[in-house]
Amino acid sequence: MPATTSSPRTDSRTDSRPGGRSARVRAAVHQAVKELLADEAGELTIPVIAARAGVHATTVYRRWGSVGELLADVATSRFSGDIVVPDTGSLREDLERYASDLAKDLGDPDTLALVRAIVGTGGEGAGICRGERQQQLEAILEREQARGNQPPPVERAIDALLAPLYYRAVFTDQAPTPEWARTLVSHLLPD
Amino acid sequence: MPATTSSPRTDSRTDSRPGGRSARVRAAVHQAVKELLADEAGELTIPVIAARAGVHATTVYRRWGSVGELLADVATSRFSGDIVVPDTGSLREDLERYASDLAKDLGDPDTLALVRAIVGTGGEGAGICRGERQQQLEAILEREQARGNQPPPVERAIDALLAPLYYRAVFTDQAPTPEWARTLVSHLLPD
Numbered sequence: 001m002p003a004t005t006s007s008p009r010t011d012s013r014t015d016s017r018p019g020g021r022s023a024r025v026r027a028a029v030h031q032a033v034k035e036l037l038a039d040e041a042g043e044l045t046i047p048v049i050a051a052r053a054g055v056h057a058t059t060v061y062r063r064w065g066s067v068g069e070l071l072a073d074v075a076t077s078r079f080s081g082d083i084v085v086p087d088t089g090s091l092r093e094d095l096e097r098y099a100s101d102l103a104k105d106l107g108d109p110d111t112l113a114l115v116r117a118i119v120g121t122g123g124e125g126a127g128i129c130r131g132e133r134q135q136q137l138e139a140i141l142e143r144e145q146a147r148g149n150q151p152p153p154v155e156r157a158i159d160a161l162l163a164p165l166y167y168r169a170v171f172t173d174q175a176p177t178p179e180w181a182r183t184l185v186s187h188l189l190p191d
Numbered sequence: 192m193p194a195t196t197s198s199p200r201t202d203s204r205t206d207s208r209p210g211g212r213s214a215r216v217r218a219a220v221h222q223a224v225k226e227l228l229a230d231e232a233g234e235l236t237i238p239v240i241a242a243r244a245g246v247h248a249t250t251v252y253r254r255w256g257s258v259g260e261l262l263a264d265v266a267t268s269r270f271s272g273d274i275v276v277p278d279t280g281s282l283r284e285d286l287e288r289y290a291s292d293l294a295k296d297l298g299d300p301d302t303l304a305l306v307r308a309i310v311g312t313g314g315e316g317a318g319i320c321r322g323e324r325q326q327q328l329e330a331i332l333e334r335e336q337a338r339g340n341q342p343p344p345v346e347r348a349i350d351a352l353l354a355p356l357y358y359r360a361v362f363t364d365q366a367p368t369p370e371w372a373r374t375l376v377s378h379l380l381p382d
Binding site: 045113116117119120121122126127129130156158159160162163164166167168170171172173184187 | 236304307308310311312313317318320321347349350351353354355357358359361362363364375378
């Protein structure tokens with residue numbers, strides 16, 4: 001089923017006004033998803049989300065199509081620009097700050113519940129979450145290259161930093177800590 | 192709600208016979224979960240699973256309690272002893288074979304759908320899956336230690352091997368390949 005994601009539908013003129021009904025529905029539905037994830041209610045289905053948001057299930061189906069599309073939309077607003085990419089002038093320090101900010105973010109139970117739910121729907125939400133992080137890492141590595149140095153390839157940095165951070169958060173009960181995140185950088189950049 | 196997981200319930204004597212009704216229900220429900228995951232049906236709920244298995248939803252609720260418990264049970268039967276831990280006499284070769292077997296396993300869409308669903312329920316299924324892999328890795332590292340050598344610590348091996356394999360499988364559309372898995376070993380054991 002096709003579904004619009006971030007922008008409000010424009011079938012009806014009044015619906016597309018910022019702050020109009022469409023924006024209110026979106027806010028209520030996003031809020032319902034966050035609350036249900038925090039409750040660990042178990043089954044995140046469109047009827048359950050719609051009931052919590054106080055809107056008709058058909059409205060949610062029409063606008064997002066599936067729980068996967070809806071979570072992708074929540075992920076877009078949640079993960080876009082949430083972490084400031086550090087710019088300290090040193091690759092090692094940039095990566096240490098970035099990895100430890102990401103560890104803090106993934107240590108937040110609400111973030112973790114959203115990441116897990118997104119993986120569970122198996123879809124594009126995971127790509128959005130990964131894409132945002134990968135671009136941030138690339139920005140750090142490109143800056144090092146612009147300084148005339150030879151940073152590790154981005155694939156290597158993903159395997160050494162993003163992968164253990166997400167693996168630990170998603171597959172274990174140990175929250176990743178900023179200290180541990182910095183040791184990951186020391187393995188990527190020995191010296 | 193408490194729930195039994197792997198062993199059949201013994202409330203009723205006839206129910207506990209191997210091959211009896213309880214075993215048939217378990218097989219039908221496990222099969223339903225696998226089919227629904229393969230369908231990418233989206234919402235994996237107990238009523239949907241029960242309907243596919245041809246049993247009453249109350250039977251499933253009584254026996255497993257939640258989708259999370261049920262997926263943990265499916266994970267236990269799926270991931271126990273599925274990969275043979277290699278024993279070639281060389282740490283590097285053992286790890287290369289192990290990582291490439293795991294890459295092949297995670298490249299299977301059915302395995303991947305199960306791993307994603309397990310992460311989505313946020314619960315013990317992820318621990319079961321991780322626990323099994325971690326023990327296999329430990330067995331390889333301990334054998335190297337018994338040969339009088341100094342292998343990397345298990346935490347380091349998890350970060351360098353399991354984490355990128357699962358991260359790539361779960362967060363990206365690239366299936367992990369055996370060749371790439373072997374390069375992960377070369378980063379863990381430089382030379």
